[in-house]
Amino acid sequence: MSAHQRKIIHVDCDCFFAAIEMRDDPTLAQRPIAVGGAADRRGVIATCNYEARAFGVRSAMASAHALRLCPDLLILRPRMDVYREASQEIHGILRSYTDLIEPLSLDEAYLDVSACTQFNGSATRIAQDIRRRVWQQLRITVSAGVAPNKFLAKIASDWNKPDGLFVITPAEVGAFVASLPVKRLHGVGRVTAEKLDRLGIRTCADLGQWSRLALVREFGAFGERLWGLAQGIDERPVQVERRRQSVSVEQTFDRDLPDLAACEAQLAELLAQLERRIARLEADYRPGKPFVKLKFHDFTQTTVEQVGVGATLEGFTSLLAGAYARGGRPVRLIGIGVRLSSRREQVEQLRLF
Ligand code: TTP
Numbered sequence: 001m002s003a004h005q006r007k008i009i010h011v012d013c014d015c016f017f018a019a020i021e022m023r024d025d026p027t028l029a030q031r032p033i034a035v036g037g038a039a040d041r042r043g044v045i046a047t048c049n050y051e052a053r054a055f056g057v058r059s060a061m062a063s064a065h066a067l068r069l070c071p072d073l074l075i076l077r078p079r080m081d082v083y084r085e086a087s088q089e090i091h092g093i094l095r096s097y098t099d100l101i102e103p104l105s106l107d108e109a110y111l112d113v114s115a116c117t118q119f120n121g122s123a124t125r126i127a128q129d130i131r132r133r134v135w136q137q138l139r140i141t142v143s144a145g146v147a148p149n150k151f152l153a154k155i156a157s158d159w160n161k162p163d164g165l166f167v168i169t170p171a172e173v174g175a176f177v178a179s180l181p182v183k184r185l186h187g188v189g190r191v192t193a194e195k196l197d198r199l200g201i202r203t204c205a206d207l208g209q210w211s212r213l214a215l216v217r218e219f220g221a222f223g224e225r226l227w228g229l230a231q232g233i234d235e236r237p238v239q240v241e242r243r244r245q246s247v248s249v250e251q252t253f254d255r256d257l258p259d260l261a262a263c264e265a266q267l268a269e270l271l272a273q274l275e276r277r278i279a280r281l282e283a284d285y286r287p288g289k290p291f292v293k294l295k296f297h298d299f300t301q302t303t304v305e306q307v308g309v310g311a312t313l314e315g316f317t318s319l320l321a322g323a324y325a326r327g328g329r330p331v332r333l334i335g336i337g338v339r340l341s342s343r344r345e346q347v348e349q350l351r352l353f
């Protein structure tokens, strides 16, 4: 094992938008559903559940076509704000393991857990724990891949999808890559795959027969990259999101809080935690609008924010009352936080005017 052996996890939620819709309306779970635009408005499918996939329905397909494949398909309008909130909550979970996180989309991210000490540094157990916690807190499933680099971790998360985990240890990389079809390689699109096919290259083992030089001659700079990928080499670092959008703390309660007064009783402790987090931020960040998030016992959730109420106990108490009124049900989670802007951004905005 080399001195710089890394441990990378790739997480990717299963049929993300559709999973949220099924969670919020359990009557949808057994039937084929999709999230997307209406067929009579030339809409397309954003995603669909696995029941719908059995009929051949796919992301980016015209909704009208999807309905021909699966006449019983129920197509729901996207609720982006709900998906975005779920995504932020997942990122909150991910951040409890490491700050080395590269988000790829709302439902997907890489983590570099090489330096993590939790679970004795076992990336496999960290990945299991992430899957368990996402299910416990959000009631959606996430698949995960563990490998020594990004390209293999991403393939691994797809290997046992849905609700799966797949691990490629450093010792297994050679054998795993050898049987891998070249079209699964990062950066190999349709055109390159066709060209590789014409050259008789279908798997990475075929690719491995070629010298580095010969690949560079055929594919230019990408040939170099192909050569590396065929050996299971991918040095791309996990690139951390540069700017934080908000800082928040939240708590899931073992027993649901029955009413508003019980929720209010938790605020002082949460605010103390939030203040500690704000104090640790780089000086460049400036706290902005406060917000309160509530998740009710049926897993529906709501977030309320308001300019001018202040990140104070009074401000959060007033936001909490507003959020609670939207649900009026027992509460399983309370989150409080503030949106952030940076001083630099503010200076730049001033310059524009
Ligand atoms: P994906 O992770 O690609 O798909 P998915 O999570 O729905 O399914 P899978 O189990 O295969 O991971 O994308 C995440 C979300 O992004 C998806 O739920 C909807 C949205 N999306 C689109 O809106 N349009 C698209 O073409 C794709 C691919 C995704």
Ligand code: MG
Pocket: 012, 013, 014, 015, 016, 107, 108
């Ligand atoms: Mg996904």
